[in-house]
Each structure stands twice: as C-alpha cells, then as structure tokens.
Amino acid sequence: MPKNKKQLASSDSDSGPDDRTPAKKSKSEGGSGSTTNAKGEDEWLLDKTRKITVSEFKSKLYVNVREYYEKDGKLLPSKKGISLTVPQWKKLLECADEVNAKIKTF
Template identity: 75%
Template structure:
C-alpha cells in the first residue's frame, strides 16, 4: 500500500465546514418550513437534520441538499450532501413521476 494513500473515514460522524451563519425561520403558504439565512439563502427543512437550500456560488445557482449537525445549540452544515446545478435540478424534477412509480413497487 502506498504511503501517500489517505485512510478513508468510515465513521458516521460529521464535522462540517466553517459556515456558521445564523438562520431566520418563516412559514411558507403551504405550511412547510422555510427559512432564510443571514447570507440570503432560502432553506426548506426536509426533516430534523436535512435541508434544501438555493444559493449562488461564483455566479452560478445551485440547489443543495445537505445534512446538518448540532453543535453548541446551533445547526451547522455537514459534509454529507449534494449540490445540483439548475439543469441537474430540472432533470431530477422531470424524472420525479418515474421515480414515484418505482417507489410504489417496493
């Protein structure tokens, strides 16, 4: 085994990046939970530790689905998640009906 090969982390713990921006919460018309962070990102809570956000990075818009963790009473973004470009997000939405049909088979 080469000496420069990194050991893979197999633990479920997540120490997340240094994004420590506070979040302001509000209710959306349909009753779902929508939040707005101090950076201007909108957030939609999927469950206790998962959120969807829409953000801009280097003049590109992304839809982010991310797992969060709690530290010192604050929810912080973790490493586990995915950022989709707008075209990838649209392709996922186009596939939603087929995905829902497949889910019904289980």
C-alpha cells in the same frame, strides 16, 4: 431488485447524536414552508437534520441538499450532501414521476 427491501426504507444516519432542539428560523415572506437562513437564503426543511437551499457561487445558481449536525447549539452543515446545478435539478424533477412509480412497486 434489492435483496433486502427494509434497507430502502431506512433513513438512519451515523452523522452524530440526534438533535433534540429545533433550530431557530425566521419565516420567509412568500414561502410555502420555506424559511430564511442567516445568509439570507431560502431553505426548506426535509427533516430535523436535512435541508434544501438555493445559493449562488461564482455567478452560478445551485440547489443544495445537505445534512446538518448540532454543535454548541448551532446547526452546522456536514460533509454529507450534494449541490446540483439548475439543469441537474430540473433533470431530477423530470425523473420524479418515474421514481415515485418505482417506489409504489415495493
């Protein structure tokens, strides 16, 4: 059990100044909250500076959860993030109910 519960609730980041202007996005045709980025990939916005995308690299699919920063009016990907293979993503989803139950205990 963590010593300080307040640390868990914090989502502050030191990645730079806050983005005050939202990025321009086009609506995806069949999406539930998804948009399409400049590369033609579907993306889902978690908050102002965090996105989930699905991409292909070397013939493999990846689910990317990444933090972005603004430079010259553009949102650019930072080093902060993770790329999950499809089996890793499915395993994460399998754990979701247990994680949600644990969150309720705090």
